[in-house]
Amino acid sequence: MNAAEIHPTYQQIARSIEFLTENFQQQPSLAEVADRVNLSEYHFQRLFSDWAGVSPKKFLQYLTLDFAKERLRRGLTLAEAADAAGLSGTGRLHDLFVVIEGITPGQFKQGGEGVTIRYAVFESPFGSYLLGAIGDKICKLEFLDEVEPTNKAGLAVRFAAEWPEARLIYDADSLQSLADGIFTNTGRRPLRVAVKASAFQLKVWEALLRIPEGQVMSYDQIAAAIGMPSASRAVGTAIGSNPVGYLIPCHRVIRKTGLFGNYRWGATRKVALLGWEAACSER
Template identity: 85%
Template sequence: MYETEANPTYQQIARSIEFLTDNFQQQPSLADVADQANLSEYHFQRLFSDWAGVSPKKFLQYLTLDFAKERLRNGLTLAEAADEAGLSGTGRLHDLFVVLEGVTPGQFKQAGEGLTIRYAVFESPFGPYLLGTIGDKIVKLEFLDEAEPTDQISIANRFAAEWPEAVLVPDAQALRPLADSIFTDADRQPLRVLVKASPFQLKVWEALLRIPEGQVVSYDQIAAAIGMPLASRAVGTAIGSNPVGYLIPCHRVIRKTGLFGNYRWGATRKTALLGWEAAHSLK
């Protein structure tokens, strides 16, 4: 019913990232990090470079807290950061390929009644994830831990908060082309995302789309960007309720102290996403 593939790569890399995050101040050797993945130095170097596109040593540079603090100390606004990234070279704004739409009041009231959600579980560079669509619009992208159940009842519970009345249809074959396009830099048509959200949530999520890949901002900066500088706590709540991971890049928001902070799909995965994007944006 669900499509998953045995993919030990992310789990091996995740163990390495956890070790690097805990020990970055000691600048561990390649042998120390390779040991966390139960691989030889040669195989770990090759696996990591294939996954991240850069060497473990270079990747480590972007996993330290200085990576986050440097950007915050610059005091850039979201608009300035986007302008600095530009459209030349490898810099890419997330909202160039993600179109965010809010449901209409009528659709909100119907809670999905009369709608069909097609869904499946796929593998990503960051472990398995649940993908759900209504027509050509993505309504759900949730990362899963390896041990999380993917039976029909568990999947239904994941859609219940936003779309309790929708009909759920497993359809990995139909969704495979879309899934293959999400975590790639290849040219593609914009991905359309449909969300049920309050006007405030929609403002916050739209602000997230303006954060360039490889950059991070604080909750305070998001609050200022939407014209509500005193609403950083409410911003945090809105970010935490994001139903579409990665495409609505809530992983790019950190605490103003420079700490990465929490992430609904795990701190290690957030660190992996940030490091992966930082490395790719500078390739």
């Protein structure tokens, strides 16, 4: 069974999540939501529970303002987050540093000249995504919408700004084992990430790596954690420029009011990611 057969239903799930997000204050019934995605109540309940691991009713709880605010309150303290964002971190953070050290200043300056990037499209519980890697180091993970071109030339354009001189090779076979470890074993395997970034962007992304699955932080909390409490707007910009979705979890940052806010790869997908992780963390 290939990845497309494992996750064929995300678009239906996304439509239901979009409806729940827009109408959670009215507490829509199972029948109402099922009708929106043209399924019977029985099939929708089973489909949603198979995807999220919880019922639509339980997932609806994760979309309420009260739930989001409670998660903000019980998240990392500012002191813990600040310590976690330090340069002496280990685990995934250490892997990030090792990878960055492996990219020479000349490669940065020359736009990736001499660098080979393999790329391909894979399926996930959150739809299709573009994966790019330098050796065994992930340099790009971008979710794709149904209307976006997935031909090789169209996908290659996405690397132009960061790696204009890199050699690009479409190679799904060699990337399959790397892709297999992304959504199935999060936090328990040494996936390595290679990113081109300013010192400020790195500090922000380092802080994101320390937000536990199922928890969230606000932009203000991230700014305080990196020792720049007045830089929440700049933090938002850095988060929005993250080239490696999910693994650098920019989806775990929400507004201090409890609203989920925007997301580079769609607000609905952000809600799906947060709800899915909240369900996983409570099993």
